[in-house]
Amino acid sequence: MAKKKQVEVDLNSDWGYSPAPESKGHIKIKPQYDQFIGGKFVKPSNGKYFDTINPANNEKLSSIALGSAKDVDKAVRAARKAYSEVWSKLSGKERGKYIFRIARLIQERAREFSVIESLDGGKTIRESRDVDVPLAANHFFYYAGWADKLEYAFPNKKPTSLGVAGQIIPWNFPLLMAAWKIAPALAAGNTVVLKPAETTSLTALKLAELIKDSGLPDGVVNIVTGFGDTGAAIVNHPDVNKVAFTGSTGVGKIIQRAIAGTNKKCTLELGGKAANIIFEDAPINQAVEGIVNGIYFNQGHVCCAGSRLFVQESVYEEVIxxxxxxxxxxxxxxPMDKNTDIGAINSKEQLDTINKYIKIGQQEGAEFYQPACKLPKKGNWCPPTLFTNVSQSSRITQEEIFGPVLAVQTFRTVDEVIAKANNTPYGLSAGIWTDKGSKIFNMTTKMRAGVVWANTYNKFDPTSPFGGYKESGFGREGGLQGLSAYLNLN
Amino acid sequence: MAKTVTKKNVKVLENGNGVAKTNRLSVLKTYKIYIGGKFPRTESGRYYELKDSSGNLLANMCLSSRKDYRNAVVAARGAFGPWADRAAFNRGQILYRIGEMLEGRRAQFVDELMQVGSSKLSAEQEVDLSVDRLIYYAGWCDKYTQIFSSVNPVASAHFNFSVPEPTGVVAAIASESTGVLGLVSVIAPVIAGGNSIIALASETKALCAVSFAEVINSSDVPGGVVNIITGKEDELYKHMSTHMDVNSFIYAGSNAEHFKTIQVNAADTVKRVLDYSKVEWTSEKGQSPYYISDHQETKTTWHPIENIGGSSSKY
Amino acid sequence: MSRIKSKSLLPDFKLSPTVDQVGIEERTARFQTRSIKSETKVVGLKKVLNMIDLTTLEGKDTPGKVKQMCYKAQHLHDSMPDLPTTAAVCVYPSMVSLAKAELIGSGVKVASVSTAFPSGQAPMEVKISDTKFAVDQGADEIDMVISRGRFHAGDYNFVFDEIAAIKEACGRARLKVILETGELGTLDKVRRASDIAMYAGADFIKTSTGKIAVAATMPVTLVMLEAIKDYYYKTGIMIGMKPAGGISKAKLALHYLVMVRETLGDAWLTNEWFRFGASSLANDVLMQLVKQETGNYQSADYFSID
Incomplete structure (x- = not known):
């Protein structure tokens, strides 16, 4: 009998993977980007710019206009003008055709957008190429078709557009989130002022170039850039009819307070701390893949990441x-290497946050595991991280880390895991792994979360509504349900 | 609770029972609040006087405190899960039963509405509309899910569907202008959708709110699903909107400042806030399945589809 | 008999772990996004060559054909230095002694199919004598088929006992057990058959005979690799894997290596533990190797087709 030894994968063997860098040759990034207002690229009124850097080497990629309240006002005026003079008068059919054009143009320039997304945000080229950019194009394509069919979506109602939508998006899926916001807003007949996150403005501004190419009437989509105060100026602008925000629960609450007493419609897509639950009768090997996809996808910078893993005790050893x-x-x-699975952490600040939590986890006495991997010298990096032996009261199980850090707990019974999974102020998503159909339906029904993945994880589709329960926000993005956020139903 | 016996009261009872006039001293009703399927007095021991248009005392109503509200939220939270798990058909039957019970007490409600100022005609219309509204939502219980659900044709090998699920515990400040219709119009869609509710009744027309609680209590509605308190919006709106175990808030009052504060407070736990202040409950727009969907969350479920039969080359 | 001495260690094969097909396909798609370039590619392609069981299993096989193939196994492309030989040649029992003679001293093994290959529809005695004959003729390895009919009928004990009996008949020859996955219907059944074969004594598990339309696929192979991994976790015993049929392109073969490496680790990346059952794969690999060296895309006319 052969000697018993651990199965290991030695990444330093004679057959490691050679570097396979994605070509950057055909990509042009200008040294400076202005804001897109009223169909033109406009210099910031204060003349100021800020740097956008490549988190994989902390080198500057370009300068981005620092938008002020004045610029936001300009953008909202442009959006209002476009709304009342052009866009609201256009038929749904014609609106739809513009949106279809945008979808097609993204498909044509997909590789360029992928490369820039990876350079600016640190996500792997594999993900921006295979996930972000195609999904963004698909999202435009999906909502384009709704533009002249809105009356079919809401029985017995007459849907009408709202006006100007102010939209603020995060840095984890920059182009995709822009698509999630802009596409339904335009399909429903609104005009848009959108602010990308300060660390990842480039693809939104490239999208502005593309939108200009599409011939979309001036002012229908406006993009302002800057930090939190620029976003606040959008939220507080009196002529904005709707606020859509994706980001942290903390900022979401500020926005909800800020619009109190106004008639602004609001949708919030906020944080999460999802439970990913592995039962003993699960297809274990695929479940392990689901765990990895759940927490290490996009460096764990995913609001619906499966950051709390629950494993039934009888299979705990095997799963771990x-x-x-x-x-x-x-x-x-x-991130530019086609074989990279985990790219750069989006910013130094985020890396500090993640490391703070890793330290907390260690201090709390949880067992800590990171594979030995060679990290580049420059840039922001965090290896995939695992904490076992944690409890429900640990901070690393309660707070959103937004990094590749997984906290594992065990459970014994169905009731126990339901109670623990729901024992959180968040309610964005959950994962269930079991081969038993009746158990799946029990579990998916009991999870207080907006998206439940059974025997899969982190799947997205334009037709599939996404959004949370409880402090994970309200309103849905995607699907028929995603339209109502941008319509008055009379 | 001490009560002043007035002519008015005597008359009410006589009319209400349809009994011939006698000189018998009538038995008066103590108006209490409704929490967790029981009728306690307010824990604060306080009351406010409800008077008719001539200034005669109708009743000493409970002046509910924040602690009464807290107790009601506890009851509502406990009742929520089992109520949401009830079969939709069963919820429909129970709502229908509420309608039946209200219909049976039609005369009492008309009387109580007239005591707080309604004309006979408008009182009758209000009660009839309230009954009909309950029947309307009873019918919706096992239908709105079909209207608001979808099967989503995702591009990958997954079955993907979205269904509405109840938001949870709902707090409501009911319209001040109607005694029973405003209350029925917020309670019915909320519980039809599987939520539990704590409603603050109209302050000046609270008589039938308490009577409506009695109707609920005799209609197989599990304790805690509907909780009705009486008191002053001024005193309670802040506490109601800061309570962290409430998921959704309905405002059907008329004070814009209150509403703004409610919205600000709601943000602490990202509560959903519904503005019903402009709704005309007597109109066509006073009822719709969209009032049910206002207190529903969309849940989307994904599951892989094994593709064996048609894919000999892939498998 | 089986390596597993105590019957209590034998699992209930009806309880073999389940497999999620969509998850398996997503994982195999992911292996195919690995980009194998430059030095990795050259090393990988040479590994592939060295893992090939060069196969001819035709009714029309003649000594001439087998001789030519045996020469090719040792001289893959003589104009290119430093090329390995294939791992083995795979023939019918009647050709074993001839192949053995042709390959003396080359290090190339002789594998023989047996047990009434490819259907396996013969009595046990015939299968055993078929096997013993091939071993007596000098076969280093035996590729048997399982009784798929009995497997579908739920007669797992029969299938188990048959494999164990053939293993005994093999003596020193290594036993590859062909599941004929294209006839099994679901990945769950592939997993169950893999477990039965390994616990009954297989040294290798193999996907296909190459005689039906559906042969080796990456999803099927991944399910079998996972079964091997679980068996290794439980027993510490390494089992080899042989996908056969349908793998004719170098790029696909490299993706198989990626799959083996990331599922089982580098220890399996030798021809002791991993084989390709293939007849036309070698030339495509050779064309890629020459292309890597010269930079020019190649023509089939420059590569021998033995």
């Missing part, structure tokens, strides 16, 4: 052993 093995095969490093 296989999970560690799988973690060893993950390649951390250059």
């Amino acid at each position: 052993r296989k999970l560690k093995h799988r973690m060893n095969t993950l390649i951390v490093g250059d």
Whole structure:
């Protein structure tokens, strides 16, 4: 009998993967980007710019206009003008055709957008190429078709557009979130003022170039850039009819307070701390893949990340052993390499936050595991991280970390895991792994969360509504349900 | 609770029972609040006087405190899960039963509405409309899910569907202008959708709110699903909107400043806030399945589809 | 008999772990996004060559055909230095002694199919004598088929006992057990058959005979690799894997190597533990190797087709 030894993957063997960098040759990034207001690229009224950097090497990529309240006002005026003079008068059919054009143009320039997304945000080229950019194009394509069919969506109602939508998006899926916001707003007949996150403005501004190419009437989409105060100026602008925000629960609450007493419609897509639950009768190998996809996808910068893992005690050893093995095969490093699984942490600040939580986890006495991996010298990096032996009261199980950090707990019974999974102020998503159909339906019904993935995780589609319960926000993005956020139903 | 016996009261009872006039001393009703399927007095021991248009005392109403509200939220939270788990058909039957019970007490409600100032005609219309509204929502219980659900044709090999699920515990400040219709119009869609509710009744027309609680209590509605308190909006709106275990808030009052504060407070736990202050409950727009969907969350479920039969080359 | 001495260690094969097909396909798609370039590609392609069981299993096989193939196994492309030989040649029992003679001293093994290949529809005695014959003729490896009919009928004990009996008949020859996954219907059944084969004594598990339309696929192979991994976790015993049929392109073969590496680790990346059952794969690999060296895309006319 052969000697018993651990199955390991040695990444330093004679057959490691050679570098496979995505070509950057055909990509042009200008040294400076202005805001897109009223169909033109406009210099910031205060003349100020800020740097956008590549988090994989902390080198500057370009300068971005620092938008002020004055610029926001300009953008809202342009949006209002476009709304009342052009866009609200256009038929749904014609609106739809413009949106279809945008979808097609994104598809044509997909590789360019992927490369810029990875350079600016640190996400792997594999993800921006295979997930972000195609989904963004699909989202425009999906909502384009709704533009002349709105009356079919809401029985017995006459849907009408709202006016100007102010939209603020995060840095984890920059182009995709822009698509999630802009596409339904335009389809419903609104005009838009959108602010991308300060660390990832580039693809939104490239999208502005593309929108200009599409011939969309001036002012229908406006993009202002800057930090939180620029976003606040959008939220507080009296002529904005609707606020849509994706980001942290903390900021979401500020926005909800800020619009109190106004008639602004609001949708919030906020944080999460999802439970990913593995039962003993699950297809374990696929469940392990689901765990990895749930928490290490996009460096864990995912609001619906499966950051709390619950494993039934009878399969705990097996799951953790296989999970560690799988973690060893993950390649951390250059986002532009086609083989990289985990790219750069989006910013120095975010890396500090993640490291703070890793320290907290260690201080709380949880067992800590990171695979040995060679990290580049420059840039912001965090290897996939696992904490076992944690409890429900640990901070790393309660607070959103927004990084590749997984906290594992065990459970024994269905009731116990339902109670623990729902024991959080958040309610965005959950994962269930079991081969038993009746158990799946029990579990998916009991999870107080807006998206439940059963025997899969982190799947997105333009037709599929996404959004949370409780402090994970309200309103839905995607699907028929995503339209109502941008319509008055009379 | 001490009560002044007035002519008015005597008359009410006589009319209400349809009994011939006698000189018998009538038995008066103590108006209490409704929490967790029980009729306690307010824990504060306080009351406010409800008077008719001539200034005669109708009743000493409970002046509910923040603690009464807290107790009601506890009851509502406990009742929420089992109520949401009830079959939709069963919820429909129970709502229908509420309608039946209200219909049976039609005369009492008309009388109580007239005592607080309604004309006979408008009182009758209000009660009839309230009954009809309950029947309307009873019918919706097992239908709105079909209207608001979808199967989503995702591009991957997954079955994907979205269904509405109840938001949870709902707090409501009912319209001040009607005694029973405003209350029925917020309670019915909320519980039809599987939520539980704590409603603050109209302050000046609270008589039938308490009577309506009695109707609820005799209609197989599990204790805690509907909780009705009486008192002053001024005193309670802040506490009601800061309570962290409330998921959704309905405002059907008329004070814009209150509403703004409610919205600000609601943000602490990202409560959903519904503005019903402009709704004309007697109109066509006073009822719709969209009032049910206002207190529903969309849940989307994904599951892989094994594709064996048609994919000999792939498998 | 089986390596597993105590019957209590045998699992209930009806309880073999379940497999989620969509999850398996997503994982295999992910392996195919690995980009294998430059040095990795050259090393990988040479590994592939060295893992091939060069196969001819035709009714029309002749000594001439087998001789030519045996030569090719040792001289893949002589104009290119430093090329390995294939791992083995795979033939019918009647050709074993001839192949053995042709390959003396080359290190190339002789594998023989047996047990009434490819259907397996023969009595046990015939299968055992078929196997013993091939081993007596000098076969280093035996590729048997399982009784798929009995497997579908739920007669797992029969299938188990048959494999164990053939293993005994093999003596020193290594036993590859062909599941004929294209006839099994679901990935769950592939998993169950893999477990039965390994616990009954297989040294290798193999996907296909190559005689039906559906042969090796990446999803099927991944399910079998996972079964091997679980068996290894439980027993510490390494089992080899052989996808056969349908793998004719170098790029696909490299993706198989990626799959093996990330599922089982580098220890399996030798021809002791991993084989390709293929007849036309070698030339495509050779064309890619020459292309890597010269930079020019190649023509099939420059590569021998033995």
